[in-house]
Amino acid sequence: MYALETPRLGLRPFEQDDFEFLDALETPRLGLRPFEQDDFEFLVALNADPDVARFIGYGVPRTREETREFLEHVLTAYEEDSLGHLAVYLKGSGALVGRCGLTLLEVEAEPAGGKPPQWYWFRGGAPKGMLVVNEIELGYTFSKEHWGCGYATECAKAMRDFGFRELGLSRLASAIAPENLASKNVARKVGLAYSGIVTAFSATFERHELSSNEWIGLINAA
Numbered sequence: 290m291y292a293l294e295t296p297r298l299g300l301r302p303f304e305q306d307d308f309e310f311l312d313a314l315e316t317p318r319l320g321l322r323p324f325e326q327d328d329f330e331f332l333v334a335l336n337a338d339p340d341v342a343r344f345i346g347y348g349v350p351r352t353r354e355e356t357r358e359f360l361e362h363v364l365t366a367y368e369e370d371s372l373g374h375l376a377v378y379l380k381g382s383g384a385l386v387g388r389c390g391l392t393l394l395e396v397e398a399e400p401a402g403g404k405p406p407q408w409y410w411f412r413g414g415a416p417k418g419m420l421v422v423n424e425i426e427l428g429y430t431f432s433k434e435h436w437g438c439g440y441a442t443e444c445a446k447a448m449r450d451f452g453f454r455e456l457g458l459s460r461l462a463s464a465i466a467p468e469n470l471a472s473k474n475v476a477r478k479v480g481l482a483y484s485g486i487v488t489a490f491s492a493t494f495e496r497h498e499l500s501s502n503e504w505i506g507l508i509n510a511a
């Protein structure tokens with residue numbers, strides 16, 4: 290580690306503590322804030338709905354234990370990566386309605402025999418020894434009673450803009466099950482476009498992505 294001095298200034302490497310992770314974000318109807326341990330029961334209920342679970346992960350409801358693990362991963366990612374899914378609530382009532390955010394992925398760098406690369410969620414998710422590159426995923430999941438209100442699009446656009454504008458990301462990507470028409474519609478409305486196939490959770494997903502240059506074009510055209 291180095292440190293430099295001039296007559297009036299000191300220079301030192303940045304540290305994690307120099308970056309304040311987003312602690313609040315707003316859209317016209319929704320608020321987003323980091324998850325807390327107290328949100329566990331909300332996540333349990335969200336993850337237990339088979340219709341919500343159908344196109345995420347292994348496509349089956351998660352147990353309380355799996356949800357506990359998920360929440361721990363999210364809280365660790367806030368600390369380690371300054372990234373993670375946020376809790377989404379209605380500004381009017383404060384009721385939680387879903388989650389939306391950016392997650393660090395480990396992507397298999399050299400898939401054998403031209404196979405699609407494997408995606409692994411969270412730091413350390415890939416098998417030990419596998420050569421990986423990092424990617425930032427934009428994700429969203431809402432309670433069924435709040436589907437069809439435009440909430441996912443509203444939140445995903447806010448996270449997209451935060452990712453490019455505040456975090457300076459060069460690209461965002463999402464893995465979407467081919468049959469998940471609702472999610473593909475959200476991705477399209479947010480500006481992500483199909484860019485190939487990936488493997489995750491032993492299944493095939495479509496990769497949709499948006500580069501920072503494309504995002505600048507979108508913002509300028511809006």
Ligand SMILES: CC(C)(COP(=O)(O)OP(=O)(O)OC[C@H]1O[C@@H](n2cnc3c(N)ncnc32)[C@H](O)[C@@H]1OP(=O)(O)O)[C@@H](O)C(=O)NCCC(=O)NCCS
Pocket residue numbers: 340341342344345429430431432435436437438439440441442443463464465466469470471472474475478
């Ligand atoms: C995918 C999901 C987040 C969409 O949330 P939402 O708040 O209902 O989405 P929006 O209201 O913003 O709708 C976005 C677009 O998708 C369309 N849409 C919504 N549900 C749809 C469905 N079941 N089939 C086809 N299109 C659908 C909407 O009509 C809208 O398009 P439009 O404005 O052109 O009419 C929600 O269905 C969900 O939580 N699903 C379970 C978890 C999941 O699959 N997450 C995504 C993983 S990749």
